[in-house]
Amino acid sequence: MKTLSERALAYLREGPRPPLDIVRDVLGLPRANRAVAERLTTAFLGADPRFSFDVDGLWSLVPEPAWRGVALDEVRWAVVDVETTGLSPRRGDRVTEIAVVHVDGPRVAVAFASLVNPERAIPWRIVTLTGITEDMVRGAPCFAAVADAVLAALAGRVFVAHHARFDWRFVSAEVERARELALRMPRACTVRLARHLVPELERRSLDSLMQFFGIESDARHRAAGDAVVTARALQRLLARARERGIRTWEELEGLAR
Numbered sequence: 001m002k003t004l005s006e007r008a009l010a011y012l013r014e015g016p017r018p019p020l021d022i023v024r025d026v027l028g029l030p031r032a033n034r035a036v037a038e039r040l041t042t043a044f045l046g047a048d049p050r051f052s053f054d055v056d057g058l059w060s061l062v063p064e065p066a067w068r069g070v071a072l073d074e075v076r077w078a079v080v081d082v083e084t085t086g087l088s089p090r091r092g093d094r095v096t097e098i099a100v101v102h103v104d105g106p107r108v109a110v111a112f113a114s115l116v117n118p119e120r121a122i123p124w125r126i127v128t129l130t131g132i133t134e135d136m137v138r139g140a141p142c143f144a145a146v147a148d149a150v151l152a153a154l155a156g157r158v159f160v161a162h163h164a165r166f167d168w169r170f171v172s173a174e175v176e177r178a179r180e181l182a183l184r185m186p187r188a189c190t191v192r193l194a195r196h197l198v199p200e201l202e203r204r205s206l207d208s209l210m211q212f213f214g215i216e217s218d219a220r221h222r223a224a225g226d227a228v229v230t231a232r233a234l235q236r237l238l239a240r241a242r243e244r245g246i247r248t249w250e251e252l253e254g255l256a257r
């Protein structure tokens with residue numbers, strides 16, 4: 001069953017609508033007056049960056065940025081890390097923790113972080129690696145309950161992760177399962193970037209980048225801790241890219257392709 005936000009997304013893809021229309025067609029409240037409609041739409045759309053309210057009194061979708069030619073200094077990054085029950089969502093493995101960290105120039109901030117109930121057992125070898133036990137996730141929300149918050153944290157940004165294919169596969173699978181939505185956004189991998197921008201490093205593991213760039217963390221193998229480390233590594237890699245004359249997202253994407 002789709003959430004209100006997901007229904008509003010589908011509805012507003014047809015174009016901007018006033019609060020009365022949204023309350024009638026999305027919430028199913030045909031008798032609501034204008035004041036009630038404005039309060040209701042503000043309550044469930046106002047905090048979601050995927051929606052905007054304009055001076056004409058209409059709600060609409062925030063357009064995804066056109067990435068071609070965008071200067072690196074203007075790119076907004078969403079650095080993602082997931083902890084999981086295993087290596088393959090196709091084989092039934094699920095997310096046990098997710099964090100999204102925003103990087104905007106020099107600023108690094110955790111936008112979203114939560115344990116996730118994977119609705120399946122966590123193998124002991126994974127517990128020993130991450131420290132996330134079944135007791136810890138038993139009372140945590142399932143991914144469907146946090147999907148809207150995750151999507152809001154990703155909206156309008158470049159998806160970044162260390163070994164990005166791994167995190168992208170899991171996040172995409174969870175979003176599709178929870179919302180029947182195909183996740184689409186530009187992506188960057190700090191492993192691939194390091195391969196080109198730090199050629200003197202023999203290994204490009206996160207620990208290797210931490211040591212090389214002097215990044216410290218006491219929360220390795222937890223989603224928020226690893227996402228913050230990756231975000232700091234991304235900042236160092238972007239500085240190296242600028243030193244090489246790379247000025248736009250398109251040029252950086254081509255480098256790491």
